Amino acid sequence: MKPAPIWLGIFAIQLALVSTVTAEDEYPRYKPSSGSPLALDIRSNSYGASRDAPHALGIGAVVPDFEVPKVGGGSVSLDKLREQGSVVIVFYRGHW
Amino acid sequence: MQLGELQNQIDRFTTRGVSVVALSVDEPEASTVMQKRLGLSFDLGSDPQQDLVKAFGVQNPDTRELAIHAVYIVDKDGSVFYRKVGRRRPVSQELLDAVDAHRGDYPRTDEKVRPRKRIAVDFPTNYFQALLNVIQVERLPASVNEDAFNRVYSIIQRGGSDDALIAFKVFAARSVRADQKALFDAASWLTHLLFFVDQPEAIKAGRNLAQRLRRVQELESQIEANSANPNEKDALQQTLAKARAGLSEARAAISANAAEWRLDRAKTTMRGYRAVAGAEINMRLKQ
Incomplete structure (x- = not known):
């Protein structure tokens, strides 16, 4: 049997490369933790889940509106911030 | 983040x-x-x-x-x-x-990403002075600005917050004269505040251990200094044996409560603080 020409192989590899790049460009992928073997679609529910907080609100959940005291005086309310667009909400503690 | x-x-x-x-x-x-x-x-x-x-x-x-x-x-x-x-x-x-x-706008190509920049530290000098003294609470000199001390102390005491770490980092960054031991002491002190401030028994056990350790070290150096006098040496050796027994009792009491006092986490945190302290020292040595 005659072996397939080498250019066909190269073409196939290039095609594969191009298609993976396009697929990856469609949505961002990150590793959920530094030890994770795979980068996941960050829009997925499993990407940001944590075993330590099994009941944390997930993708698609509607978060409760809040109004809490603000550092420096006054208060900050989610419904006001939402009027302007998307809102990033960070729960922070120490750096450890 | x-x-x-x-x-x-x-x-x-x-x-x-x-x-x-x-x-x-x-x-x-x-x-x-x-x-x-x-x-x-x-x-x-x-x-x-x-x-x-x-x-x-x-x-x-x-x-x-x-x-x-x-x-x-x-x-x-x-x-x-x-x-x-x-x-x-x-x-x-x-x-x-x-x-x-x-928004269906990924990846964005129209945006130039600026490199990260360092933010200048703006922290009143009094706070630093107070922090220096936090690590020597029991030997607080009369000249210290008590108000500043109390403010920093309360920041650190809030345990587990970013503020405690920042207080320590500022301390490390500003303490030009502090040596590694002072920074490591500060690390231990911060850990102590973060983990044990609400646990009087843990603090008591820690003090007890420190006292007994000091006693053993004192006796050991006394024995070394008195090595020419055989009579006193025997008496000192006996006292030392007792002190050592007390020390291991104090150690056992602490390890019995290790889980309850979250000692593993405290140790990890202290290692983190000490790494910061070590890095600060290294940076200063290079300059």
């Missing part, structure tokens, strides 16, 4: 019309210093009753008084389109990617 990193990139959120709010369980006053030091322009909300921590389901399983680190991005209607709870903390780029992807 560290709030300073987020601040560096805040313009990129603003141009997308995205607001940022950071929530902690500290009282609002507790974070003023951090806000000023990092130059944070976005809102810092305070949730001391943990209503939001509970509503989002992000209570810390280890210490119920704290939130687990979590980032949510919600749309105009309040629905979550990105979340990252615990584990690796996302950097700003990831959050921006999530926003762009949600």
Whole structure:
């Protein structure tokens, strides 16, 4: 049997490369933790889940509106911030 | 994600019309210093009753008084389109990617990414002076500005907050004359405050251990100094044996409570602080 020409192989590899790049460009992928073997679609529910907080609100959940005291005086309310667009909400503690 | 990193990139959120709010369980006053030091322009909300921590389901399983680190991005209607709870903390780029992807505008190519810049530390000198003295509370000289001392002390005492770490980092950065031992002492002291300030028994056990350790060391050096006098040496050896027995009792009492006092976590945290202290020293040596 005659072996397939080498250019066909190269073409196939290039095609594969191009298609993976396009697929990856469609949505961002990150590793959920530094030890994770795979980068996941960050829009997925499993990407940001944590075993330590099994009941944390997930993708698609509607978060409760809040109004809490603000550092420096006054208060900050989610419904006001939402009027302007998307809102990033960070729960922070120490750096450890 | 560290709030300073987020601040560096805040313009990129603003141009997308995205607001940022950071929530902690500290009282609002507790974070003023951090806000000023990092130059944070976005809102810092305070949730001391943990209503939001509970509503989002992000209570810390280890210490119920704290939130687990979590980032949510919600749309105009309040629905979550990105979340990252615990584990690796996302950097700003990831959050921006999530926003762009949600809008069908990923990857964005029209944006120049600015390199990260260092934020200048603006911390009153008195605070540093006070911090220097925090590590020597029992030998507090009369000349120390008591008000400044109390303020820093209360920041550190709030345990588990960013403020404690920042207080320590500022201490390390500003303490030009401090040697490695002073910084390591500060590390131990901060750990002590973070983990044991609400646990009088742990503090008592720690003091007991320190006292007994000091006693053993004293006796050992006495024996070495008196090595020519055989009569006294025997008596000292006996005292030393007793002191050593007391020391191992004190050690046993502490390891019996290791789990309850979260000693493993305390040790890890102290290693972290000490790494910071060591890095500061190395940096100074290079300069």
